[in-house]
Amino acid sequence: MSENMIVNFESLYADLEENDFVEWQEVLPQQLSAIFEKRQHGKKEEWENILQQLPELQASSIDISADKVRIGSAEDCDQETSEYLLSLLKKLHPWRKGPYELFGIHIDTEWHSDWKWQRIQSHLTPLKNRRVLDVGCGNGYHMWRMLADGAKLVVGADPSQFFLVQFQTLKKYVGEKPIHLLPFKGEELPAFSKVYQGKGFDTVFSMGVLYHRVSPIEHLQELRSFLRADGELVLETLVIEDESNQQSHELLLPEDRYAKMRNVWFLPTPPLLVRMLERVGFKNVRVVDINQTSIEEQRSTDWMEFESLQDFLDPEDHNKTIEGYPAPKRAVVICNR
Numbered sequence: 001m002s003e004n005m006i007v008n009f010e011s012l013y014a015d016l017e018e019n020d021f022v023e024w025q026e027v028l029p030q031q032l033s034a035i036f037e038k039r040q041h042g043k044k045e046e047w048e049n050i051l052q053q054l055p056e057l058q059a060s061s062i063d064i065s066a067d068k069v070r071i072g073s074a075e076d077c078d079q080e081t082s083e084y085l086l087s088l089l090k091k092l093h094p095w096r097k098g099p100y101e102l103f104g105i106h107i108d109t110e111w112h113s114d115w116k117w118q119r120i121q122s123h124l125t126p127l128k129n130r131r132v133l134d135v136g137c138g139n140g141y142h143m144w145r146m147l148a149d150g151a152k153l154v155v156g157a158d159p160s161q162f163f164l165v166q167f168q169t170l171k172k173y174v175g176e177k178p179i180h181l182l183p184f185k186g187e188e189l190p191a192f193s194k195v196y197q198g199k200g201f202d203t204v205f206s207m208g209v210l211y212h213r214v215s216p217i218e219h220l221q222e223l224r225s226f227l228r229a230d231g232e233l234v235l236e237t238l239v240i241e242d243e244s245n246q247q248s249h250e251l252l253l254p255e256d257r258y259a260k261m262r263n264v265w266f267l268p269t270p271p272l273l274v275r276m277l278e279r280v281g282f283k284n285v286r287v288v289d290i291n292q293t294s295i296e297e298q299r300s301t302d303w304m305e306f307e308s309l310q311d312f313l314d315p316e317d318h319n320k321t322i323e324g325y326p327a328p329k330r331a332v333v334i335c336n337r
């Protein structure tokens with residue numbers, strides 16, 4: 001493996017070859033090396049040390065289909081090793097997406113990401129035997145659930161190398177499976193359908209990413225280019241709702257911060273979101289879920305000690321953010337290329 005990389009991607013190359021992505025596989029080592037070179041992280045050595053210090057343990061059983069993704073059990077590990085593992089996991093604070101259980105240690109993450117999956121799962125074209133891409137996958141929680149649903153290849157992309165380290169920590173104990181996280185932004189992935197002549201993923205997810213993009217239409221065009229013909233897009237993003245006019249095509253561009261976040265740009269109404277998807281060429285666009293995020297779903301825990309949703313809302317009125325905007329509400333839209 002090239003020196004600047006935190007993890008080894010050899011098994012990904014083999015899985016890409018097997019799944020009709022051979023052209024990408026040929027250029028990927030070079031692309032990865034360039035990304036690690038360009039985005040050198042000050043904590044790289046610290047993270048490498050944690051990954052190397054993880055104890056060698058065999059998971060007697062694994063259940064990635066459960067809401068709490070579980071790897072191994074408390075019996076697989078003696079008390080001393082368990083405490084050591086706990087200390088290493090705590091060094092990887094903050095744990096945002098989950099929940100997970102690793103050898104009996106419950107990682108109580110900031111988000112109940114399982115609740116999002118519950119809202120989405122039944123609307124999907126079954127993932128069995130599909131090649132799946134999750135753009136903005138965080139530490140990969142939903143990727144495990146996609147694998148559990150029978151996907152034959154799960155690739156995630158997220159620019160955060162910290163989330164890559166959390167993902168690798170869990171993957172170490174799962175062993176070889178066709179699930180891989182790449183430290184790329186969505187816009188750094190190849191436009192498969194253009195570059196590789198009609199090739200692409202069967203299902204592409206983009207959850208919690210669109211509102212972070214300054215160019216939301218470009219993000220939708222990219223997502224389309226990652227799909228094969230007829231492939232399915234699952235898009236989840238923040239929306240605003242106009243209670244008096246369910247057909248309004250409006251959007252909110254926050255003046256400055258939104259729920260204390262600096263990097264929130266465009267929040268469309270659901271009809272505008274549908275129109276955006278149709279304008280870039282998606283078919284069969286349908287909104288399958290709208291949900292206001294509760295302070296039970298996103299909250300501070302022992303594993304994420306910073307501020308969370310409760311601190312981002314108006315203390316007098318949880319239907320408003322602290323800046324006075326509508327509180328976070330997320331829509332799930334599904335459509336086809």
Ligand SMILES: Nc1ncnc2c1ncn2[C@@H]1O[C@H](C[S@+](CC[C@H]([NH3+])C(=O)[O-])CC(=O)[O-])[C@@H](O)[C@H]1O
Nearest residue numbers: 135136137138158159160185186187207208209212
């Ligand atoms: N340009 C980009 N390209 C790709 N990823 C990006 C980009 N910019 C930021 N990210 C990544 O997008 C993720 C957004 S969180 C959603 C996680 C998961 N999907 C979830 O649905 O729980 C938001 C939320 O809290 O919902 C982060 O991991 C960023 O690093």
